Amino acid sequence: MKPYLIIKRILDCFFASILIIITSPLMLAALILIKLSSTGPILFRQKRPGKHGEIFIVLKFRTMSLERDAAGDLLPDIERMTRVGSFLRKSSIDELPQxxxxxxxxMSFIGPRPLLVQYLECYTPEQARRHEATPGISGWAQVNGxxxxxxEEKFKYDVWYxxxxxxxxxxxxILKTIKNVLIRDGINSSQNATMPVFKGTRIEN
Structure with missing residues (x-):
């Protein structure tokens, strides 16, 4: 293990403890707003692969409603995004439970973002190397778009990291993350509330 990784873990614990205390009033406000604006759980919990692909439960403030269509399927993300949820996401407050x-x-403060478990079987061997590091709240891909x-661009940034x-x-x-949050840069793609589903990288012959 690189000596820095030991220091990184110590810094993660220290600053996470401090930030939980500092942001507790903000998290309480978010909790109340979510509860008042829509029905459903306050926290969004989902299985995600961590370092070496080990599964854990990621925590976020819920930003979408639980509305479903006539067939019982959840409506598209962009239709379920609540006004409170949109603000929480644009300000990155939704990430605080992490x-x-x-x-x-x-997780770590910095590292490749933990993605969906179903994507594990879609990665190329090179893309799968993103799991050699502990996933992060922010990462090199996040501050670059x-x-x-x-x-494909995201995964290249992740492996480079x-x-x-x-x-x-x-x-x-960290500095670029703070800047991006303040100017709300790169929060969403132009047409989607979230990224489209990753179905694998097409490799040309």
Whole structure:
């Protein structure tokens, strides 16, 4: 293990503890707004693959309603996004519960974003290398486009991060994350509330 990874874990625990205390009034406000604006659980919980593909439960504030169509299927994401949820997502407040994931060691502040379990079988061997690092609340792909870039571009950024992880790089990502949150840059792609489903990378002969 690289010496920095040990330091990174210590810093994660320290700053996650501090931020949970500092942001507790903000999280309480978000909790109340979600409860008042729509029915359903306050937290969104979903299985995600972590380091080495090990499954954990990621936590986020719920940003969508649970509305369904006549067949009982959930409506498209963009139709279910609530006004409160849109604000929480644009301000990245919806990510705050992941501080608990950081404390538990399931996530780090910086690393490739944890994606859906079903994507595991869709990755190329090179793309799967993104799981060599602990997933993060923010990452190199997030500060270079987030939902505004293609899946293939995201994975290239993720693997590049795995190969170049360092304190200086993490600090750079943190500063760029703060800047992007303040100017709300790269939050969503132009046509989707969330990224389209990843179905694998087409490899040309």
């Amino acid at each position: 501080l608990i994931n950081v404390l538990k060691g399931e 987030r939902n505004a870039i293609s899946w 795995v190969d170049h992880i360092s304190f200086v790089l993490d600090l750079k990502i």
